[in-house]
């Protein structure tokens with residue numbers, strides 16, 4: 190097999206059964222596992238470190254480094270757990286569903302390689318409760334593996350250094366709550382508790398599920414492992430166009446001609462993703478701004494289109510690459526209303542532990558509702574800014590609240606005029622035609638359309 | 648104090664209401680869960696989902712018999728039951744409609760679609776139709792944002808909803824259920 194340019198999605202074909210074992214094997218599936226079984230645990234960890242793979246769940250933490258904190262060797266606890274975070278619930282993120290439904294075996298292979306690297310024998314897949322098709326296929330894929338000695342006792346019957354390699358995978362389907370995706374909340378959920386995050390330290394790599402060393406990584410992160418082992422870390426690094434290694438599943442949703450998902454080199458420009466792959470804006474709509482990596486990232490503008498989708502590049506612009514799924518704000522949708530939708534979601538999904546989150550987010554919601562209703566006052570904007578400050582990183586036990594205020598704080602910066610128009614005219618200019626006209630002439634922009642129903646091909 | 652399962656069966660009215668007892672099938676599945684867990688509380692979520700699968704929702708009576716059976720206090724079990732979006736502590740209709748209220752759907756007309764559902768069924772989010780056929784519970788981002796606006800109902804994802812096609816879709820769902 191020659192080194193592919195789209196390692197993660199080359200298994201996804203037109204065939205209806207492309208997710209099954211036979212198809213996966215015919216495209217070189219489980220080659221990574223075979224190779225991994227010929228390597229020592231140290232060599233495996235080294236390869237993962239060398240590859241510069243960064244976590245694809247949002248934070249971009251280096252995977253090799255994270256794994257190196259897990260106690261290994263003879264004195265280490267015998268029980269360790271590997272968990273695939275498949276709880277995808279970030280607004281605007283839909284990439285993991287694609288991988289889960291179309292390439293369940295790739296995830297299993299990633300887990301097996303994780304088992305070999307860390308000396309773990311138990312893997313869990315923590316799946317979002319309403320991903321029914323994914324659940325069905327993962328379950329079937331696990332069964333297929335058991336039948337073909339790819340899971341269970343003495344995998345492939347070949348052993349490593351004279352010892353059988355045993356590995357089991359358990360599928361846990363969640364009962365739905367965004368906070369379950371936070372890795373320590375996820376561990377609590379798996380223990381059958383309310384999914385409240387845990388105070389850190391201790392970190393789960395040392396004290397995790399049932400108090401044992403535990404690794405939680407995103408679906409896409411695990412999917413990369415077989416290919417790093419199979420084709421080497423140099424190949425993986427060379428895949429990226431910029432600083433970051435590998436490919437990334439990028440997505441676009443909102444008023445573009447072809448919303449969807451694509452596996453592209455890390456460091457592909459935002460412009461290429463939106464204009465080329467997503468086909469550009471729908472006719473009659475203009476780009477007003479976008480969230481580069483899901484609902485908990487800061488807005489960027491048209492002037493940032495030439496930036497590269499690379500963790501550090503996007504950070505430099507004051508936002509985050511997050512999950513790599515871009516959400517488009519068009520010129521006919523009210524930015525206040527968009528932010529309200531997002532903050533309302535985060536307020537609802539707060540676990541209630543920290544004050545800036547439990548009390549601050551609902552307060553922000555009520556202020557945004559007031560502005561959107563046409564009852565806003567100038568001081569509301571200042572108050573919203575204060576609430577953003579309260580929820581800054583370091584003030585809360587997890588990243589939900591800091592993430593929640595990212596779209597809000599950047600909207601206050603970039604779309605301040607929209608907030609002010611709402612307050613000045615005591616109504617939403619995107620809903621009220623009279624004010625829309627006035628505001629439009631004032632801003633010398635095209636007329637605002639108040640009818641926002643229907644897709645672009647209507 | 649948690650009462651034993653047997654004690655509880657004696658107290659609860661056994662007026663033919665099947666909710667006051669665990670069925671043999673439920674007991675079998677619960678035993679399987681308990682056998683695979685390091686301690687009973689670990690099965691709480693799975694056990695609640697199991698009960699709900701059979702009965703549609705988790706009533707107070709269900710909660711107490713489950714609590715007694717798996718030896719987790721009612722308070723602890725209820726604190727778990729009320730935390731998660733997909734565990735219902737109120738009766739729901741035969742079909743639960745989960746239109747997405749995430750941002751990508753709203754950008755594509757999701758608000759109008761949800762309003763159309765409410766208008767057709769004369770219920771607001773969280774309510775059930777008087778004939779107990781439909782319950783409306785919007786959920787955040789369903790992970791199908793490229794097909795927005797979307798809805799999940801009866802484990803199916805329905806993409807590209809419009810104010811026009813949603814009414815017909817609801818009729819079809821009702822037909823299929825009959």
Ligand SMILES: Cc1cc2nc3c(=O)[nH]c(=O)nc-3n(C[C@H](O)[C@H](O)[C@H](O)COP(=O)(O)O)c2cc1C
Pocket residue numbers: 243244245246247248249250252274275276277278279367368369370371372373405406407408410587588589
């Ligand atoms: C509120 C919240 C929700 C999260 N949801 C998810 C999720 O659904 N999937 C995911 O992979 N990571 C999620 N994360 C990030 C995880 O905490 C964790 O960083 C990630 O699973 C680590 O994997 P990675 O290094 O492979 O990205 C979430 C974080 C927070 C704070």
Ligand code: SF4
Pocket residue numbers: 368386538539540541542543544546547585586587588589590591
């Ligand atoms: S920031 Fe919010 S979700 Fe995170 S621990 Fe605090 S209250 Fe819970």
Ligand code: FES
Pocket residue numbers: 280281282283747748749750751752753787788789790791792795796797
């Ligand atoms: S926002 Fe509706 S599916 Fe993502």
